[in-house]
Amino acid sequence: MSGFRYWAICLVVLIISGIVGFRSVGTVLNYVFQSQDGSSTAVKNGPWKTYEGLATVDLHPMVKAMVAHIGLGALTSDEAIYWVSTDDDTAVALNSAEKYEVKFSATPLHEIGGFWSLSLYGDDHFFVENEAGINSLSERSGVQKNPDGSFSVIVSATKPDAPANWLPAPKAGGFSLTLRYYIPKKVMIDAPASVSLPMIKKL
Incomplete structure (x- = not known):
């Protein structure tokens, strides 16, 4: 992915989150973490939900932007799970x-x-x-x-x-x-x- 496309996606995510509000963060993340059949790849456990791969270099740029926007960054799973x-x-x-x-x-x-x-x-x-x-x-x-x-x-x-x-x-x-x-x-x-x-x- 080119640097321009990466930052363009990040900017789009920030604009969308500002418009629709932080309450929709889960919806955006669910959209990003979807398999080819459309099902969510988020990890659910009772009423809780987490996303694997946070703070890794392979994380989708949209998710990186969202995490930076609402969470000011994240640790890898061996250090913390959210x-x-x-x-x-x-x-x-x-x-x-x-x-x-x-x-x-x-x-x-x-x-x-x-x-x-x-x-x-x-x-x-x-x-x-x-x-x-x-x-x-x-x-x-x-x-x-x-x-x-x-x-x-x-x-x-x-x-x-x-x-x-x-x-x-x-x-x-x-x-x-x-x-x-x-x-x-x-x-x-x-x-x-x-x-x-x-x-x-x-x-």
Whole structure:
């Protein structure tokens, strides 16, 4: 691919994303990651979706432009795997009028020295302002765990009675969740659709 065509495609993607809005990022990526029969090659796992090949030299230029535009770059899969969801586990769009539980199992999906993080973004794919000043939780946030090591994160616009594991949602409108695993286990790298990711349950 010539340099001119590469940058032309990148420019088109940026213009389209600016017109249709960041909420359509998944649609654009699905279009790019399609096989010849028209089916999506995105990796789906419950309500979560990821795309293999991020941060590699062979990545489609349209996807490179989109990742740079909304994510300011990405790491390779041996360093981090990014899971994104705009829906709950019943395929209904996430909405601030509802309250959700993201339940993590006791089995870690990252290697020793790695960690997970869960971030919430508004429709514009930027952090949402909130009184608590919390935009993400992680292994290093001091989340409260059950005796067996499992734990839940509550996603809601209103502060719950036990706010230790609370991730604030916007006061109105939709949002998305991004689940990152830094230094993921090999099974997630080799077979991302097979691992048991947290479910997003509407309460």
